[in-house]
Amino acid sequence: MLVIGEKIxxxxxxxxxxxxxxxxxxxxxxxxxxADAGADFIDxxxxxxxxxxxxxxxxxxxxxxxxxxxxxxxxxxxxxxPDVIEAGVRQYGREELMINSVNAEPEKLEAIGRLKIGHQVxxxxxxxxxxxxxxxxEGRLAACELIMTHLARFGINEEQVYFDPLVxxxxxxxxxxxxxLKTIEQIKSRYPKAKTxxxxxxxxxxxxxxxxxxxxxxxxxxxxxxxxxxxxxxDSRAISLIKVADILTENDPQCRRYIRAYRxxxxxx
Amino acid sequence: MLVIGEKIxxxxxxxxxxxxxxxxxxxxxxxxxxADAGADFIDxxxxxxxxxxxxxxxxxxxxxxxxxxxxxxxxxxxxxxPDVIEAGVRQYGREELMINSVNAEPEKLEAIGRLKIGHQVxxxxxxxxxxxxxxxxEGRLAACELIMTHLARFGINEEQVYFDPLVxxxxxxxxxxxxxLKTIEQIKSRYPKAKTxxxxxxxxxxxxxxxxxxxxxxxxxxxxxxxxxxxxxxDSRAISLIKVADILTENDPQCRRYIRAYRxxxxxx
Numbered sequence: 001m002l003v004i005g006e007k008i009x010x011x012x013x014x015x016x017x018x019x020x021x022x023x024x025x026x027x028x029x030x031x032x033x034x035a036d037a038g039a040d041f042i043d044x045x046x047x048x049x050x051x052x053x054x055x056x057x058x059x060x061x062x063x064x065x066x067x068x069x070x071x072x073x074x075x076x077x078x079x080x081x082p083d084v085i086e087a088g089v090r091q092y093g094r095e096e097l098m099i100n101s102v103n104a105e106p107e108k109l110e111a112i113g114r115l116k117i118g119h120q121v122x123x124x125x126x127x128x129x130x131x132x133x134x135x136x137x138e139g140r141l142a143a144c145e146l147i148m149t150h151l152a153r154f155g156i157n158e159e160q161v162y163f164d165p166l167v168x169x170x171x172x173x174x175x176x177x178x179x180x181l182k183t184i185e186q187i188k189s190r191y192p193k194a195k196t197x198x199x200x201x202x203x204x205x206x207x208x209x210x211x212x213x214x215x216x217x218x219x220x221x222x223x224x225x226x227x228x229x230x231x232x233x234x235d236s237r238a239i240s241l242i243k244v245a246d247i248l249t250e251n252d253p254q255c256r257r258y259i260r261a262y263r264x265x266x267x268x269x
Numbered sequence: 270m271l272v273i274g275e276k277i278x279x280x281x282x283x284x285x286x287x288x289x290x291x292x293x294x295x296x297x298x299x300x301x302x303x304a305d306a307g308a309d310f311i312d313x314x315x316x317x318x319x320x321x322x323x324x325x326x327x328x329x330x331x332x333x334x335x336x337x338x339x340x341x342x343x344x345x346x347x348x349x350x351p352d353v354i355e356a357g358v359r360q361y362g363r364e365e366l367m368i369n370s371v372n373a374e375p376e377k378l379e380a381i382g383r384l385k386i387g388h389q390v391x392x393x394x395x396x397x398x399x400x401x402x403x404x405x406x407e408g409r410l411a412a413c414e415l416i417m418t419h420l421a422r423f424g425i426n427e428e429q430v431y432f433d434p435l436v437x438x439x440x441x442x443x444x445x446x447x448x449x450l451k452t453i454e455q456i457k458s459r460y461p462k463a464k465t466x467x468x469x470x471x472x473x474x475x476x477x478x479x480x481x482x483x484x485x486x487x488x489x490x491x492x493x494x495x496x497x498x499x500x501x502x503x504d505s506r507a508i509s510l511i512k513v514a515d516i517l518t519e520n521d522p523q524c525r526r527y528i529r530a531y532r533x534x535x536x537x538x
Contacts, residue, residue, distance in 0.1 A: 170516055170517060170524070171524060174516070174519050174521075174522040174523070174524070175519060177516075177517040177518070177519075178517070178518060178519060181492060203517070207516075207524060207527070207528075208528070208531045208536075209531060209536050209538050211538055212509060212510070212513055212536065212537075212538045213513050213516070213517070216488050216510055216513040216514060216517060217517055219485050219488040219489055220488055220489060220491070220492035220514075220517060222489070223450060223489035223492055223493065224492065240481060241481070241485055244481055244482050244485040245485060245489075247439055247443070247446075247476075247482070248439060248446040248447070248472070248482070248485060248486055248489060249446070249447060250443050250444060250446075250447060252443075253443040254443070255439070255440060255443070255476060258476070259476075259477070262477045262478060267477075267478050267481065268481075269478050269480055269481045
């Protein structure tokens with residue numbers, strides 16, 4: 001399973017402060033720590049509600065430079081504003097990157113399409129529309145359908161797309177974990193060449209011991225077909241469980257990566 | 270998910286010694302500890318290769334008395350010798366019990382059928398024949414088919430049967446975890462009224478940090494449709510994950526049992 005490190009996100013107040021104050025050392029440190037802990041991609045999200053679009057574009061350009069200087073790992077340029085994504089992509093320059101994210105809103109799809117991204121770029125596509133997250137798997141599949149139709153028109157292949165099935169809290173609606181897991185299965189069946197990705201933490205909203213719930217959900221999602229997770233790579237227990245998930249789902253056929261992690265002492269029981 | 274406490278098993282040398290020496294305090298202590306830790310059934314397996322069938326029958330009668338005096342939890346009478354099961358069932362006397370186990374061997378099925386067990390008895394049925402564990406899901410389903418046909422002739426209902434899909438080590442064949450999980454799904458689809466049960470530890474044979482692997486496999490199995498697990502209820506991490514699995518799979522719809530476990534301090538993150 002691919003690990004996308006989530007820690008450089010301005011929804012965290014310390015990160016927001018470091019971005020506003022252009023504290024490169026703090027951001028570079030987060031990038032390096034996540035890379036060392038096993039992140040395959042470093043997510044960069046500089047957006048806060050207080051900033052204008054222009055401010056976010058400038059912050060993204062700065063953050064891309066800082067993270068790129070700190071680590072060789074590819075970036076996930078993360079924003080819900082297409083102009084901010086575009087600023088990040090141009091500043092980054094490398095072919096291997098992830099764009100996080102589009103959804104089924106036509107204007108966003110048009111904006112991402114206009115970027116004329118190369119075939120090495122991976123694109124996170126949220127299974128939702130402007131009206132929000134559909135409560136059923138069928139509704140989310142319909143959003144994926146609309147997204148894929150649009151993306152295909154811009155020459156973006158199924159192989160490049162990482163569909164995010166999205167998850168709503170089980171504390172609010174007890175069916176939601178299973179709905180998300182079934183959505184993953186249906187996406188994999190409908191789009192066999194596409195990948196799936198998910199942030200986990202929404203599932204446990206409103207409940208105690210959230211990390212315990214997130215980790216359990218991660219394992220179920222791995223079996224359902226999840227290809228990538230957006231999480232904190234410094235959570236060694238989560239990373240250990242991903243290594244186990246890989247041996248159980250035939251993604252580490254000779255258990256080589258698992259044994260190596262064991263020998264280097266990075267597995268937490 | 271139902272928890273079947275596995276600790277009273279003569280494959281453990283201390284347990285074997287306690288049984289041979291008729292050390293009732295030791296066995297009663299294991300029974301009580303497992304009941305207090307949340308076991309729904311207490312498994313009782315007194316068999317060792319060194320003992321004759323008559324010795325095992327006497328040991329089972331003794332152990333059933335000891336465990337029944339120590340806890341109100343129902344027992345799982347566990348042996349691969351039908352006469353030993355019969356001795357345990359007669360000694361126990363209660364209607365609510367589990368028989369662990371039969372498989373697709375006709376003589377065993379005949380012997381269990383002759384017990385004329387009541388409709389409250391639950392019966393663990395291993396998806397294997399006298400030739401061993403089939404390497405494929407199809408082979409295991411064929412064993413289930415044969416077992417169910419035989420049991421039906423003896424008036425045993427699908428509702429009473431707990432099919433064990435069985436698991437082989439991923440270290441030997443990397444496909445085996447997925448084969449077992451698919452077997453669970455297929456059993457649930459083919460026999461919607463039957464239940465599934467599994468011991469987990471075989472999956473991790475030959476690998477380091479086995480508990481980590483067993484717990485991850487337990488969560489995937491819960492999503493695949495596992496109804497009961499045979500495990501050590503004193504492994505608080507495994508029990509905590511079962512409580513999480515129950516909220517994620519709609520078996521604890523209002524998260525009441527999870528919240529209660531949190532409040533009593535029994536959840537381990």
